[in-house]
Amino acid sequence: MIDEMQVSNIALIREATLVPSAGLTVLTGETGAGKTALLSALKLILGERADSSTVREGEALASVEARLFDGPHDTEGFTVQRSLSAEGRSRVKIDGRIASVRELSERVGVMMDLCGQHEHQRLLDPAHHVAMVDAWAGRSALEALDAYRACFKASRAAAKEVRRVEEASRAQGSRVEEARFALERIGEVDPKPGEYEELEELLPRTEHAEVLVATANDAHASLAAEGGALDAVNSAVAELSRMATVDRKLGDIADALSDACISLEDCANELRAYRDGIAFDPRELARMRERYSDLKGLLRQWGPTMDDVFAMRDRSQELLSLVDDGDEQIKKAREALGAAEHELFAAAKALKRARNTAAPRFCHEVGRQMARLEMGSAELVWESRDLPRAEWTPVGPSSYELLYRSGAGLT
Structure with missing residues (x-):
């Protein structure tokens, strides 16, 4: 609710406080007193679309500031400010923080409802009547509605599955032949998950095994053979250590070279192990090449990835299963649909019961308020009409409307 609102340069208003x-x-007030201008200011606070024509003529900026409380238990409240330039630029602040018009609408727009001639027609739209009754009824109706919607969604999914298996069981010609060919070809190759990626990594190493062995062997010899790098470094360490008694700095260098020798020895050992671990087998290389070629062929037809190939295999198996065992698949799908429909009808019955219990009480309470407004014997009447199953919607299995009766015996 609004505690206070200050308006500047809105239409006829230069400065006003409400x-x-x-x-x-x-x-x-008389025509031209500014009542509509105050409503325009309220619309800006509610987050409605801003029109530069709202700005007072001759002024560069219009603004509205308000302090609001979010219900009776809110003791702090919050402030909202919205400004509108003559060029049509709108700025929003909530509690001094820059915000968007959308955030303003979501925060404040739900707190107030403007009703004006030819402006607000929700009360006349039957589509909103049931929502009002559900909101008023609270937990009993809303829980029943949630259960109904879940069953409605499940029934739709079951009906879709029936259509799918029926269509698949009728599949003929090229689709079936393509599925049979794919299943046969993929089955011949029989790819394993991760196999193609592993071959992509191993095949180049196997193809270049001789060169890799020679390279590792030469590098190992450069490090560990007689007269190699290790001998040269060890000789330098010995000379530097001998002279370290004369100059300590040479001893420090000798220690650093000793550490380097350890690293060089580790590298030499790794190179030897790498060299000895590579075995060149022409028959294994030929097998790997053939296998890689087969997998590559599958990718060209159903790729670009092996996951696509596996997906094609699964789809083909499912299609052929439906074709070969269509009657059984259709039977199961229809049974599932029947079970879903049974649950849906039970949920629909519970929803109708909850609404038809709450709606008369809602109408009675509205009638009491109308009586306080001295509207005589006017009342609201709840009308519920069951719909054919094909016309059910996520809102419910019936059409609902609140009818206004101006007096006894009248509608």
Whole structure:
């Protein structure tokens, strides 16, 4: 609710402050007094679309500031400010923080409802009547509605599955032949998950095994053979260590070279192990090449990845299973649909019961308020009409409407 609103340069208003009183506040005045301008200011606070024509003529900027409380238990409240330039640029702040118009609408727009002539027609739209009753009824209706919607969604999914298996069981010609060919070809190769990626990594190493062995062997010899790098470094370490008694700095260098020798020895050992671990087998290389070629062929037909190939295999198996065992598949799908429909009808019955229990009480309470407004014997009447199953919607299995009866015996 609004605690206070300050308006600047809105239409006819240069400066105005609105402080609603407790209970009902009525704004009156002659034509041109500014009542519509105040409503325009309220719309800006609610996050509605801004029009530069709202800015007072001759002014560069219009603004509206308001302090609001979010319900009776809110003791702190929050402030909203919205400004509109003559060029049509709108700025929003909530509690001094820059915000968007959408955030303003979501925060404040739900707190107030503007009703004006030819402006607000929700009360006349039957589509909104059931939502009002559900919201008023609270947990009993809303839980029943959630259960109904879940069953409605499940029934739709089951019906879709029936259509799918029926269509698949009727599949003929090229689709079936393509599935049979794919299943046969993929089955011949029989690819394993991760196999293609492993071959991509191993095949180049196997193809260049001789060169890799020679390279590792030469590198190992350069390090560890007689007269190699290790001998040269060890000789340098010995000379430097001998002279370290004369100059300590040479001893430090000798220690660093000793550490380097350890690293060089580790590298030499790794090179030897790498060299000895590579075995060149022409027959294994030929097998790997043939296998890689087969897998590559599958990728060219159903790729670009092996996951696509596996997906094609699964789809083909499913299609042929439906074709070969269509009657059984259709039977199972129809049974599942029947079970889903049974649950849906039970949920629909519970939803209708919850609404038809709450709606008369809702109408009675509205009638009491109309009586306080001295509307005589006027009342609301709840009308519920069951719909054929084909016309059910996520809202419910019936059409609902709140009818206004101006007096006894009248509608």
